[in-house]
Each structure stands twice: as structure tokens, then as C-alpha cells.
Amino acid sequence: MNAAGRTGLDRMPEWHALAKHREELGEVDLRELFAKDPGRAERHTVRAGDLHIDFSKHLITDDTLRLLRELAAATDVAGLRDAMFRGERINTTEDRAVLHTALRAPRDADIRVAGDAGNAGNAGNAENIVPAVHAVLDRMGAFAERVRSGEWTGHTGRRIRTVVNIGIGGSDLGPAMAYEALRPYATREVEIRFVSNVDGSDLHEALRGLDPTETLFVVASKTFTTIETITNARSARAWLLEGLGPDTGGEAVARHFVAVSTNAAEVAAFGIDTANMFEFWDWVGGRYSYDSAIGLALMVGIGPDNFHDMLAGFHTVDEHFRTAPPEANAPLLMGLLGIWYNAFHDAQSHAVLPYSHYLGRFPAYLQQLDMESNGKSVDRNGEPVRWQTGPVVWGTPGTNGQHAYYQLLHQGTKLVPADLIGFARPVAELPPRLRDHHDLLMANLFAQGQALAFGKTADEVRAEGVAEELVPHRTFRGNRPTTTILAPRLTPSVLGQLVALYEHKVFVQGAVWNIDSFDQWGVELGKVLAKRVEPALTEGAGVPGLDASTAALVARYRELRGR
Numbered sequence: 127m128n129a130a131g132r133t134g135l136d137r138m139p140e141w142h143a144l145a146k147h148r149e150e151l152g153e154v155d156l157r158e159l160f161a162k163d164p165g166r167a168e169r170h171t172v173r174a175g176d177l178h179i180d181f182s183k184h185l186i187t188d189d190t191l192r193l194l195r196e197l198a199a200a201t202d203v204a205g206l207r208d209a210m211f212r213g214e215r216i217n218t219t220e221d222r223a224v225l226h227t228a229l230r231a232p233r234d235a236d237i238r239v240a241g242d243a244g245n246a247g248n249a250g251n252a253e254n255i256v257p258a259v260h261a262v263l264d265r266m267g268a269f270a271e272r273v274r275s276g277e278w279t280g281h282t283g284r285r286i287r288t289v290v291n292i293g294i295g296g297s298d299l300g301p302a303m304a305y306e307a308l309r310p311y312a313t314r315e316v317e318i319r320f321v322s323n324v325d326g327s328d329l330h331e332a333l334r335g336l337d338p339t340e341t342l343f344v345v346a347s348k349t350f351t352t353i354e355t356i357t358n359a360r361s362a363r364a365w366l367l368e369g370l371g372p373d374t375g376g377e378a379v380a381r382h383f384v385a386v387s388t389n390a391a392e393v394a395a396f397g398i399d400t401a402n403m404f405e406f407w408d409w410v411g412g413r414y415s416y417d418s419a420i421g422l423a424l425m426v427g428i429g430p431d432n433f434h435d436m437l438a439g440f441h442t443v444d445e446h447f448r449t450a451p452p453e454a455n456a457p458l459l460m461g462l463l464g465i466w467y468n469a470f471h472d473a474q475s476h477a478v479l480p481y482s483h484y485l486g487r488f489p490a491y492l493q494q495l496d497m498e499s500n501g502k503s504v505d506r507n508g509e510p511v512r513w514q515t516g517p518v519v520w521g522t523p524g525t526n527g528q529h530a531y532y533q534l535l536h537q538g539t540k541l542v543p544a545d546l547i548g549f550a551r552p553v554a555e556l557p558p559r560l561r562d563h564h565d566l567l568m569a570n571l572f573a574q575g576q577a578l579a580f581g582k583t584a585d586e587v588r589a590e591g592v593a594e595e596l597v598p599h600r601t602f603r604g605n606r607p608t609t610t611i612l613a614p615r616l617t618p619s620v621l622g623q624l625v626a627l628y629e630h631k632v633f634v635q636g637a638v639w640n641i642d643s644f645d646q647w648g649v650e651l652g653k654v655l656a657k658r659v660e661p662a663l664t665e666g667a668g669v670p671g672l673d674a675s676t677a678a679l680v681a682r683y684r685e686l687r688g689r
């Protein structure tokens with residue numbers, strides 16, 4: 127379906143049917159739904175690769191799901207999905223294809239970017255991009271092996287002991303999250319550190335204790351113009367040259383800096399040998415890029431084989447999304463349920479609660495994936511949307527959250543749908559004395575899902591002999607919706623599957639909301655203004671049109687800096 131010709135979501139009969147259904151449904155009681163339907167848990171559980179996903183603790187009936195699927199059909203989610211996989215330019219505001227799925231396609235796949243050659247929209251004449259994807263993966267693999275084995279040496283001939291990835295946003299969050307998630311799979315011979323913030327403290331701390339002769343920098347930037355990254359890369363270069371001595375120069379930079387970018391000209395201008403540049407393409411969005419060359423530092427850490435296992439995991443869920451019927455399509459259902467709460471329950475946020483210490487950075491990674499993709503308020507035609515779009519995504523590892531903000535999840539006034547993510551087995555490398563922790567960890571996950579869904583009635587509280595005045599305080603209303611995602615173990619493949627699941631969930635929501643999930647114009651204004659304000663801070667230069675509040679803050683800042 128052509129997005130331009132699409133009826134506004136809130137004018138579609140399927141949308142109205144959902145609104146009416148919500149009204150008729152009223153307050154759903156999960157205790158009741160489970161009590162009268164013994165097959166509910168099984169019926170609302172789907173499999174995607176190794177992921178066992180239980181949707182039964184949602185405020186839904188079979189009718190809700192049917193109506194949501196009808197909405198997906200009416201908004202042609204499947205049509206847009208197929209267009210994405212086919213390489214059509216569905217990122218219309220940037221006129222780009224959206225082909226992160228090609229990054230994990232098998233070597234013999236054939237994927238072409240529509241309009242790259244021949245007639246616009248005719249993919250037939252364009253070149254197959256899969257060989258180029260695999261050529262880069264092969265180069266990455268060879269490079270990663272050289273660094274891991276010690277064959278790649280620094281300027282003085284010493285092996286590399288630390289790789290520092292300099293990047294921000296999608297050029298940091300994905301590899302940093304995955305490196306932490308897959309720590310048990312990483313070599314301890316080479317440590318990977320990540321620097322993103324333009325706050326000099328970030329680089330300062332990352333370089334602490336490092337020997338420049340044994341340090342390699344990966345400058346990861348799709349555009350190679352991002353001010354934070356280029357500023358950090360320049361300072362890292364200065365640190366290196368200072369450490370190596372006054373006689374070193376370009377040659378040393380070439381041994382200690384490699385780049386990941388789509389912009390060869392800027393990479394060369396920085397002084398990095400383009401022979402040491404790992405390429406990716408404009409059809410990979412920054413927040414969808416960690417399985418591209420942006421994952422180079424990660425690959426050095428976990429090794430090419432594990433990286434390929436991760437890609438295979440992504441591909442498994444890509445195939446699931448592409449082929450599973452709507453009733454059993456996990457990303458589709460996750461996306462639709464999010465819309466159900468967002469639009470019809472006034473839920474403003476969505477919590478992601480991994481019961482895995484290694485997934486500590488997963489929610490932060492998802493924040494960019496989801497909020498940069500779907501934080502939009504105009505539709506594909508530039509018309510203001512009259513419906514809610516992307517939620518605020520947040521979360522931390524579940525057990526820690528239990529002792530912090532779960533109080534609000536259980537008894538607060540806000541409805542916060544949440545994903546509980548857990549694994550049947552702890553990571554393989556845990557010593558036996560620590561493996562017992564795992565059952566306790568997972569008991570917490572299951573208990574929280576249960577408590578959130580079914581709560582504790584006033585009568586149950588009374589039956590425990592609680593004083594009447596405390597009964598309201600100790601009652602849990604329940605009916606707090608969760609999705610439980612259970613996987614055998616946090617392996618590279620399972621991580622790839624999880625990320626792909628969320629990528630496609632975000633896709634589904636953007637498709638229904640009729641927004642462009644693949645641009646990010648909303649980050650531009652702040653960037654432009656920062657450039658304008660900086661000379662005011664350093665030189666006291668006037669900034670044309672500076673508002674009174676910011677002008678006063680700038681003046682006070684200068685005063686505090688003694689300028």
C-alpha cells in the first residue's frame with residue numbers, strides 16, 4: 127500500500143473497532159481470564175528461533191489480538207516489511223533503502239537496492255549487495271584475527287592489548303552492549319573499551335593505565351563528521367603521539383588507528399589509511415548498524431566465529447518475521463501489543479527488564495533503537511499524527527530494579543507494560559559455586575511476572591491477619607501486563623535473535639503509525655545550536671538571537687570559568 131494514499135490511522139474502521147473493543151472490555155482481570163481458560167498460556171505463547179515468548183499475561187482476549195491483526199493487515203505492515211526486505215527505499219525522507227537485514231544474510235543470498243541502477247524502483251538492474259557485505263565481514267575477520275593473535279603490532283612492534291572504540295549513538299551503543307552481553311565469549315588477551323561522550327572525562331578514564339604502544343583505536347562513525355567522535359579521535363591521536371614520542375607521526379597513526387565509516391574522504395583527511403577502513407553503506411541506519419563493520423571492536427573481542435553465530439541469530443529472527451503467520455509472528459505481536467497499550471491504555475512508557483547481569487546495557491541500546499526510530503510526530507506525508515507514537519523505553523537488570531522502581535510498577539498509578547527477559551542456564555563460564563544463583567535469579571523473574579499479573583486481593587491480605595488499616599497498602603491490584611521472553615542461554619546467536627526481535631517490533635509499530643522509523647531529523651537542531659553556542663562560551667562571541675534564559679546561563683558559565 128502506498129503510504130501517501132493511506133487513510134489516517136484514527137479514521138480507519140479497524141482503529142475504531144479497537145477503540146470500541148477497549149471500551150467494551152473495560153477493566154480486564156487476568157485472574158479471571160486465566161481461571162476460565164486453561165489453554166490461555168499455551169495459546170498465547172510463540173516461538174521465534176530459540177526465543178520462547180509468552181504473551182498470555184497481557185490485558186487481551188482473543189478478540190483483542192484478532193482486531194490488532196486486522197489493524198496490521200489494514201495498515202499493510204506485511205507489504206512494508208516485504209518492501210524493506212526487497213531493498214525498496216522505504217526511508218523516504220532520506221531516500222534510502224533499509225537493509226540491515228542484508229548484513230546478516232547468508233553468503234549466497236541475492237539482495238539489491240531498488241533504484242541503484244536502471245529505473246527507479248526497479249531492483250532488477252541493481253547490483254547484488256550481499257557479496258560486498260561478506261567481503262567486508264571477511265576483511266573484518268582477518269583483521270580481528272591479526273589483532274587477537276598478536277600478529278598486528280603497534281608502531282614499536284608490540285602486540286595490541288587494548289582496543290578503544292570511539293563512536294557515539296549507533297556507533298557505540300550496539301557494540302558496547304553486545305561486548306558486555308557476550309563477555310564470557312570474549313578473549314581476555316585484548317580488552318575492548320568504549321568512548322562516546324565528548325566530556326573529556328570519558329576518554330581520560332578509558333585511557334587510564336593504557337600503554338600507547340599497545341593501544342589500537344577504532345574510530346567508528348557512519349558520517350565521520352560527528353563532533354563528539356571526531357573530537358575524541360583527535361584527542362586520542364594527540365595522546366598517542368605524545369606517548370610515542372616526538373619523532374612519530376603519520377606512520378604511527380596508521381598502525382594505531384583504523385576506521386569504520388561510509389565516508390572515505392573524511393577518513394583519509396583524518397590521517398587514517400583507507401586501507402584500514404572498514405566500509406558500510408547508507409542503507410544501514412546508525413542504530414541498526416552494530417552487525418555491520420561498526421561491530422569491528424566487538425568482533426576483535428569475541429572473535430569472528432562468535433560474531434558469525436550472532437549474525438546467524440539475527441537472520442533466524444529475520445526469517446521468522448518475514449515468514450511466520452501473523453498469529454505466531456513474535457515481532458508483529460510485540461509491536462501490536464505496544465500499540466494497544468500506547469493508544470488504548472494511555473501507557474507512556476515501556477520497561478525492558480533483563481534478568482541477566484550481562485544484559486545491563488540492553489535497555490540503553492533499545493532506547494536509541496526505539497526512541498530514535500519512532501519518536502516522531504508527523505506521518506510519512508509530513509502531516510501531524512493524531513495518535514500516540516513511540517513510547518519512552520527504559521529499564522535495568524530486573525533484580526536491581528526490584529529494589530528500586532518496581533514499587534511503582536506494582537502499586538503506582540501508571541500502567542507500564544514490561545518485558546521480562548531470562549535464560550534457562552547461566553553462562554557457561556560461571557564456576558559451579560555461582561551456578562546456584564541462577565535458580566534464585568529466575569525465581570525472581572517468574573515471581574515478578576506472577577505478582578504483576580495477578581496481584582494480591584484485599585481478602586488474601588486479610589486472611590494473613592493484616593490489620594484492617596494496612597490492608598489497602600498491602601493489596602496489589604495486579605493486571606500489570608508483561609511479556610516473558612525465555613531463551614536457553616545468552617549466547618551470541620540468542621543475542622542476535624533478541625536484537626532482531628526488537629528491531630522488527632519497532633518496525634511494526636512505525637508501519638502502523640505510518641511514520642518514517644529510519645530518519646532522525648530530531649537530533650539535528652541541538653547539534654546545530656551547540657556549534658553556534660560554543661564560540662560564545664570560549665570567546666564570548668555574540669550568538670545571534672540567543673534567548674534571555676540561555677544568554678544568562680552562558681554569562682554565568684563564563685563568570686564561573688573566570689572568563
Ligand code: F6P
Pocket residue numbers: 294295296297346347348349350351352355412413498646649
Ligand atoms: O544521534 C544521531 C546519530 O546520527 C545517530 O543516528 C547515529 O547513530 C549517531 O548520531 C552517530 O553517527 P555517526 O555514526 O555518523 O558518527
